[in-house]
Amino acid sequence: MRASLGRVICVLATLLMALALPAPNASAEPTYRLTAITVDGAVTSTTSATLHYALSGSLPTRLDAELIDEVTGAVRKVRVDGPGASGSATIGWHASWPAGTYRLQRVMLSTSGTAGTETWGKDGRVRRGIVEVGSHDLDFAAAAFGLSGPQTGELAPPRLLSARLLGDPSVAGNVDVEITTADEQPQLPVVSISWGMGIGTSGPATPVPTGVGTVRATAIAGSHELESITIYDANMLPSTYLRDGTVRLGGSGWTPPEKHTIDFAALDLSLVPKAPTANHTVRALPHGAELGIYPDDRPHVTEWLLTASPGGSVARVPATTDAEWRWAQVTGLTPGVKHTISLTAVGEAGPSAPTPLVTVTPAMTTNIFGVPRYLTSRMVVQALVASHLRPDQGVVRQYSVSGGAFRGTSIAGTDAARIASGGNITRTGSPSVLRVDGDILRHASDPSGPALATGFAGARWVDGGADLTGDGHTDVFAVDAAGRFRLYPGTGPSRLGTPVTIGSGWGGFLAVFTPGDFDGDRRADVLAVDTSGAMWLYRGNGARGWLGRVKVGSGWHTFAGVNAARDFNGDGREDVLAVTRDGRMILYPGTGRGAWGTARQIGSGWQLYY
Numbered sequence: 001m002r003a004s005l006g007r008v009i010c011v012l013a014t015l016l017m018a019l020a021l022p023a024p025n026a027s028a029e030p031t032y033r034l035t036a037i038t039v040d041g042a043v044t045s046t047t048s049a050t051l052h053y054a055l056s057g058s059l060p061t062r063l064d065a066e067l068i069d070e071v072t073g074a075v076r077k078v079r080v081d082g083p084g085a086s087g088s089a090t091i092g093w094h095a096s097w098p099a100g101t102y103r104l105q106r107v108m109l110s111t112s113g114t115a116g117t118e119t120w121g122k123d124g125r126v127r128r129g130i131v132e133v134g135s136h137d138l139d140f141a142a143a144a145f146g147l148s149g150p151q152t153g154e155l156a157p158p159r160l161l162s163a164r165l166l167g168d169p170s171v172a173g174n175v176d177v178e179i180t181t182a183d184e185q186p187q188l189p190v191v192s193i194s195w196g197m198g199i200g201t202s203g204p205a206t207p208v209p210t211g212v213g214t215v216r217a218t219a220i221a222g223s224h225e226l227e228s229i230t231i232y233d234a235n236m237l238p239s240t241y242l243r244d245g246t247v248r249l250g251g252s253g254w255t256p257p258e259k260h261t262i263d264f265a266a267l268d269l270s271l272v273p274k275a276p277t278a279n280h281t282v283r284a285l286p287h288g289a290e291l292g293i294y295p296d297d298r299p300h301v302t303e304w305l306l307t308a309s310p311g312g313s314v315a316r317v318p319a320t321t322d323a324e325w326r327w328a329q330v331t332g333l334t335p336g337v338k339h340t341i342s343l344t345a346v347g348e349a350g351p352s353a354p355t356p357l358v359t360v361t362p363a364m365t366t367n368i369f370g371v372p373r374y375l376t377s378r379m380v381v382q383a384l385v386a387s388h389l390r391p392d393q394g395v396v397r398q399y400s401v402s403g404g405a406f407r408g409t410s411i412a413g414t415d416a417a418r419i420a421s422g423g424n425i426t427r428t429g430s431p432s433v434l435r436v437d438g439d440i441l442r443h444a445s446d447p448s449g450p451a452l453a454t455g456f457a458g459a460r461w462v463d464g465g466a467d468l469t470g471d472g473h474t475d476v477f478a479v480d481a482a483g484r485f486r487l488y489p490g491t492g493p494s495r496l497g498t499p500v501t502i503g504s505g506w507g508g509f510l511a512v513f514t515p516g517d518f519d520g521d522r523r524a525d526v527l528a529v530d531t532s533g534a535m536w537l538y539r540g541n542g543a544r545g546w547l548g549r550v551k552v553g554s555g556w557h558t559f560a561g562v563n564a565a566r567d568f569n570g571d572g573r574e575d576v577l578a579v580t581r582d583g584r585m586i587l588y589p590g591t592g593r594g595a596w597g598t599a600r601q602i603g604s605g606w607q608l609y610y
Contacts, residue, residue: 247260336508
């Protein structure tokens with residue numbers, strides 16, 4: 001049954017193809033009858049040749065004959081208006097016609113006001129339009145004449161002798177091709193080179209001298225096979241050289257039987273994309289960096305590579321022709337070490353040269369921190385605050401603890417502001433969250449409100465919520481881009497005074513924050529994690545300075561983030577929280593004497609806020 005069905009399908013397909021093709025003799029017979037066509041004589045400056053013809057039956061109102069010099073492709077046309085049953089036409093000499101032998105190629109018979117010119121060809125076929133309506137046995141090859149004489153403005157098409165790529169083009173853009181040509185005229189006004197897909201010469205034509213000349217083309221990234229080279233002489237007679245060795249000469253497109261020997265394969269292109277440019281944004285991650293890129297040149301790119309140096313970590317970003325931001329994370333970077341992120345465009349033929357985009361120093365996240373316990377109408381609330389920093393995810397949420405579970409509530413806008421603890425800076429008893437907008441520090445709850453202070457642009461760490469001056473007011477500090485510890489002393493509710501520098505060299509740390517009074521001496525302290533993972537306690541003296549520092553732990557560099565938890569467990573002592581790379585939150589309860597109790601996991605999934 002299956003075999004029979006297959007045969008039926010084959011038969012139907014054959015019938016459909018037969019119906020789709022124009023059938024010979026579709027209108028029975030040709031309308032006109034060309035019974036004889038000959039040429040005698042030779043054409044010189046003093047003699048002419050004569051075309052003789054004979055017709056029978058219906059007579060056309062016009063007869064056109066085309067004779068071609070099969071060496072140059074030059075065409076000589078003969079026109080007879082109102083031909084009779086027999087007649088002749090003179091073929092005269094002209095100095096602009098190239099010398100050679102012109103042979104009859106076709107005769108066209110037509111009547112004005114009617115559709116369908118009938119063409120009698122040298123292949124023995126008669127066609128009306130594209131439909132074959134008959135055949136003939138006339139000897140067109142014998143209908144020929146020779147032309148000779150003092151030619152002056154020759155019309156022989158130019159010849160292409162050789163072509164080669166200059167240099168070793170490997171990057172998308174301009175491609176130079178050297179061509180060697182032969183022609184009687186001194187220059188070629190137009191040279192067209194095509195690798196297909198619109199790739200090749202474009203724009204206004206630049207004349208190329210006859211002999212050796214250079215043509216500039218433009219090519220996109222990818223692998224491209226040369227398809228054709230066309231050269232035009234001053235009379236705009238073309239010679240087209242094709243990949244298969246075919247040559248088409250003159251306006252007639254005559255194809256001589258001889259093939260050209262130009263090695264088109266040697267002019268094939270394999271081009272990588274140009275070194276890319278892109279708008280971009282970046283933020284440091286605990287052990288990497290997150291980048292948004294908006295490439296300028298997107299077509300013909302299969303993917304983008306973001307590569308970090310040192311280390312060679314790579315993030316692959318699938319390419320798209322859409323005008324949109326693309327996001328990726330480069331991971332495996334060393335915290336505290338400056339890395340350069342480069343962008344590479346990968347095309348069909350390989351990668352481009354890398355373009356350095358930005359430098360970034362991975363650091364522990366400051367996006368998650370505890371706030372002081374505060375009293376509501378029903379209970380004392382312990383809480384954490386966490387924030388996204390990516391533009392399409394920038395939301396600040398407060399997580400309160402109830403029954404051992406976190407319950408999140410959005411407390412600030414959906415932009416990319418950086419946040420920090422403000423402690424009880426408002427003196428209302430409720431914890432405050434601060435935001436950094438470029439150079440300005442504000443309340444997160446009032447993003448368009450007045451500035452609390454300025455000078456925060458480029459700051460590596462910003463923290464508050466503790467009294468480092470011992471005057472009873474909540475202070476804020478920042479470690480600036482130069483590594484200076486800048487203290488902004490509180491002067492009243494939501495007011496900060498002129499900043500003072502109380503130290504330098506803080507830029508090499510992975511994390512810097514104030515847990516409050518960590519050692520139990522009733523003075524606020526600062527904790528810092530260095531690149532080796534050691535945690536140092538800077539004991540505050542309550543007067544804008546330190547009583548010295550002491551190492552209180554090691555191995556902290558393995559975490560994605562370390563920050564103050566305030567008195568999270570409610571025992572009256574300041575705690576520290578740490579978040580692992582896979583998002584687990586670990587509480588390190590303080591002993592009130594500059595040390596830790598037993599650590600325990602209090603949550604998971606916090607990698608959302610890196």
